[in-house]
Amino acid sequence: MAKDTAEWWMLAIPTFLGSKTLAEEPRLAILSLVFAFISLAFASWALSPGGFAWKNLRDRRGPTSIPGTRGLPVLGSLFSLSRGLPHRALADIARRRPETRDLMAFSLGSTPVVVSSDPQVAREILTFPHFADRPIKASARSLMFGRAMGFAPNGTYWRLLRRIASSHLFSPRRICAHQPSRAVNCGNMIRGIAAEQLRTGSVRLRDHLQLASLNNIMGSVFGKTYDPVNDAVVLSELNEMVREGFEILGAFNWSDHLPWLDYFYDPFRIKQRCDRLVPRVRRFVLAVIDEHRKKAERNLREGVDEDGDFVDVLLSLEGDEKLQEDDMVAVLWEMIFRGTDTTALLTEWAMAELILHPQVQRKLRAELDGAGPLSDSDLARLPYLQAVVKEALRIHPPGPLLSWARLSTSDVTLSNGMAVPAGTTAMINMWAITHDPAVWENPDMFDPERFLGEGKEVDVRGSDLRLAPFGAGRRVCPGKNLGMVTVARWVAELVRSFEWAEDSACKINLREVLKLSCEMKHPLHALVAKRDVIGG
Ligand code: HEM
Numbered sequence: 001m002a003k004d005t006a007e008w009w010m011l012a013i014p015t016f017l018g019s020k021t022l023a024e025e026p027r028l029a030i031l032s033l034v035f036a037f038i039s040l041a042f043a044s045w046a047l048s049p050g051g052f053a054w055k056n057l058r059d060r061r062g063p064t065s066i067p068g069t070r071g072l073p074v075l076g077s078l079f080s081l082s083r084g085l086p087h088r089a090l091a092d093i094a095r096r097r098p099e100t101r102d103l104m105a106f107s108l109g110s111t112p113v114v115v116s117s118d119p120q121v122a123r124e125i126l127t128f129p130h131f132a133d134r135p136i137k138a139s140a141r142s143l144m145f146g147r148a149m150g151f152a153p154n155g156t157y158w159r160l161l162r163r164i165a166s167s168h169l170f171s172p173r174r175i176c177a178h179q180p181s182r183a184v185n186c187g188n189m190i191r192g193i194a195a196e197q198l199r200t201g202s203v204r205l206r207d208h209l210q211l212a213s214l215n216n217i218m219g220s221v222f223g224k225t226y227d228p229v230n231d232a233v234v235l236s237e238l239n240e241m242v243r244e245g246f247e248i249l250g251a252f253n254w255s256d257h258l259p260w261l262d263y264f265y266d267p268f269r270i271k272q273r274c275d276r277l278v279p280r281v282r283r284f285v286l287a288v289i290d291e292h293r294k295k296a297e298r299n300l301r302e303g304v305d306e307d308g309d310f311v312d313v314l315l316s317l318e319g320d321e322k323l324q325e326d327d328m329v330a331v332l333w334e335m336i337f338r339g340t341d342t343t344a345l346l347t348e349w350a351m352a353e354l355i356l357h358p359q360v361q362r363k364l365r366a367e368l369d370g371a372g373p374l375s376d377s378d379l380a381r382l383p384y385l386q387a388v389v390k391e392a393l394r395i396h397p398p399g400p401l402l403s404w405a406r407l408s409t410s411d412v413t414l415s416n417g418m419a420v421p422a423g424t425t426a427m428i429n430m431w432a433i434t435h436d437p438a439v440w441e442n443p444d445m446f447d448p449e450r451f452l453g454e455g456k457e458v459d460v461r462g463s464d465l466r467l468a469p470f471g472a473g474r475r476v477c478p479g480k481n482l483g484m485v486t487v488a489r490w491v492a493e494l495v496r497s498f499e500w501a502e503d504s505a506c507k508i509n510l511r512e513v514l515k516l517s518c519e520m521k522h523p524l525h526a527l528v529a530k531r532d533v534i535g536g
Contacts, residue, residue: 042073050105051076053112059105061411062419066114068105069093075258076107082252085514087400090115091432103418109257111135113425115401117432119439119465121414125426126465127473129154130412134404134475135425137256139248142274144281147327148334149478150404160321161331162478168313169220169335170478175485179376181219185212186489190497192228197528202503205351206523209344209490214239216486217339221332222288223309241280242340248273249337250515285329289315310335337516339479342398343486345519350392350491352508352524353446355500360448364388368496379488387448389488390460390467395446397469398517400431406475430469431518439466460484498528 048054050068053076059066071077080089094101094117102118116122125131132154136146145151149165152158168174189212196203211228214235218224226235253270255262292311299306308316314328323331354361367384368374379385406426413419420426435443441450451458458464461480462472470477477483494500502508506525513521 045070045073050112051107053107053110054105058112058421058424061421062413062417064417066103066105066418066420067097067099069100071107074109076109078108078254078257081106081108082254085400085512087429087431087514087518090401090429091117091435094429094432102416103414103420108425109254110259111257111425112421112423113405113427114420115427115429117429117436119433121416122428122430122433122468123465123472124414125406125420125428126462126468126471126475128412129474130408130410130420131406131426132474133407133409135407137249137253138262139251139253139270139274142271143245143248143278143333144326144330145249145334147330149331150334150338154409154474164313164317165310165335165478169310170482172481174220175482176376178216178220181225182216182486182489185215185219185225186493188212188215188228189490190493193494193498193528194530197530201527202506202525203528204523204525206344206348206520209347210239210340211235212490213340213344213486214242214336216343217336220482221310221335221339223292223311224288237280238284241277241284242336244273244277245281245333245337246341246516248277250517281333282326282329285332286325288332289325289328335479338477339482341517341519342479343483343490345517346389346392346396346398346483346487347490347494348520348524349396350388350487351494351500351526352510352520353392353395354388354491354495355502355524355526356508356510357446358501360388360446361495361500364491365495368492374492376485376489379485379492382488382492383452384448385488385492387451389484389491390451390458391446391448392487393460393469394434394440394467395444396512396518397430397434399469399471400429400514400518402428402430402471403517428468428471433465434467434469496531498530501527501529503527 045052045055048057048059048068049070050059050066051070051072052074054066054068059068069077072079080086090104093104097104100117102121103114103116106113106115116125134151136151140146140151147157149158149161152161189208192208192211193203193205196208215225218226218238226238228235248268248270251268251270253268254265289311292309292315296308296312296315298304311328311332314323314331317323354364364384367382371378371382374382408420408422408424408426410422411419433439437443450456458467460467460469461484462468462470462476465472470480470483503525508524508526509520509522511521512518
């Protein structure tokens with residue numbers, strides 16, 4: 001049909017303009033070629049339910065074709081999904097057109113994308129080995145993340161990084177070993193909050209959480225902690241680099257999907273900003289690596305046998321496993337990135353909900369007050385605290401589209417008969433699943449009780465796809481236990497140390513903004529009243 005349209009134009013143009021053949025008029029030949037090209041492109045867009053990137057019947061490779069949303073010619077859904085809250089826009093389509101709930105095809109420029117809002121299909125996408133790669137954005141590549149664990153293709157290098165990280169950073173023993181330093185950071189945070197309340201009459205929680213999470217992750221990964229007063233200069237440099245990196249990575253860059261745009265449109269100045277940031281990051285991380293090298297040499301000379309941190313482990317790798325300097329920078333930098341914002345912003349959401357639901361706050365406090373001093377494993381056994389954290393994860397998943405998508409490496413047919421072709425970006429709309437009334441009763445209500453009682457337990461670590469905020473399968477978040485322990489500790493200590501109330505001068509607003517993760521658009525301000533902590 002597309003070919004017919006093209007031929008129609010070739011015949012029509014000369015007739016229309018009064019010349020005999022195209023050979024007599026070269027300009028007409030060019031014009032008709034352009035028309036032919038445009039009509040061909042238009043026809044392939046019009047014939048593909050998923051839009052331009054799904055041309056050549058890519059959506060019809062299995063017994064059941066993939067329904068889709070076409071968007072605009074060439075751009076696809078770039079306009080509608082690059083702004084605002086794409087998880088909500090996609091959830092809305094899945095609700096209005098139930099046939100797209102399982103899987104929906106759409107185009108982001110020339111990128112073919114599928115998204116699932118169904119737990120069963122989500123499980124297949126996250127756990128099938130055909131989806132074990134990730135698409136990588138230009139900004140992530142420029143920021144050296146191409147060699148970090150999150151973006152490394154499924155293969156020997158990625159497996160090596162996962163293995164080292166799971167035994168030396170995320171193992172229960174390691175997480176437990178850092179419990180004292182997490183407690184110190186948390187204590188500093190509590191003191192900082194009390195001081196701010198005294199000084200200004202209210203508290204902006206986000207700053208305190210960000211400092212504590214940066215310190216936590218620097219402690220676990222680099223074996224370093226920073227004092228807000230004595231290390232103010234280093235801390236502000238580090239904070240600035242992390243924030244700039246978040247902004248660059250979180251920005252929706254149109255040229256990732258329309259590569260030709262790169263030559264003349266770069267509204268976020270991604271390239272210049274990456275060029276400025278990367279040398280600063282390298283200098284910072286390499287200085288830390290150098291300190292570790294010197295310490296290891298000193299320890300060797302003096303016969304000191306110290307339990308090393310993650311940097312020491314990376315430095316000790318030999319032979320095939322030895323990492324290049326830039327690989328180490330990428331791996332370490334990524335940990336700081338992934339570890340800082342998620343835990344801080346989830347805690348901010350949880351505290352906002354606890355202030356809006358004073359009865360939940362009171363019930364949680366009663367559980368904590370009755371429990372005495374709490375180790376990490378005690379926290380994991382407090383049912384109401386765990387239910388509050390799970391409910392915060394359900395109602396505000398930090399990665400509503402699971403942040404970093406997957407990429408299909410070969411054609412794969414799902415159990416519903418739909419076949420996803422190789423080279424397709426696959427996303428899970430976790431937000432749509434956790435707000436689906438067919439999956440959760442009263443999904444928009446903050447109600448921790450839904451996880452309490454016989455048969456109501458839900459595992460959030462990837463085995464139950466009704467609530468899998470850490471993803472699932474071989475690329476599941478390796479920091480999930482650390483994340484859960486940290487957030488549970490913070491929520492527990494914040495509720496145990498203070499009574500939290502809304503600041504009437506700055507009301508709580510639950511509007512979201514999706515950057516690298518989904519945060520509160522308006523940072524939480526609250527009034528806190530110090531309590532005499534029992535058993536803390
Ligand atoms: C509340 C806290 C957190 C949430 C909600 C979260 C969420 C996620 C999600 C959804 C993924 C993608 C999983 C998938 O594709 O199936 C992921 C991957 C990842 N996360 Fe987390 N995360 C959290 C904390 C952390 C922490 C504390 C660290 C490290 C210090 C971390 C490091 C990573 C890394 C390295 C990956 C990439 C893994 C890979 O591709 O092999 N995360 N995270």
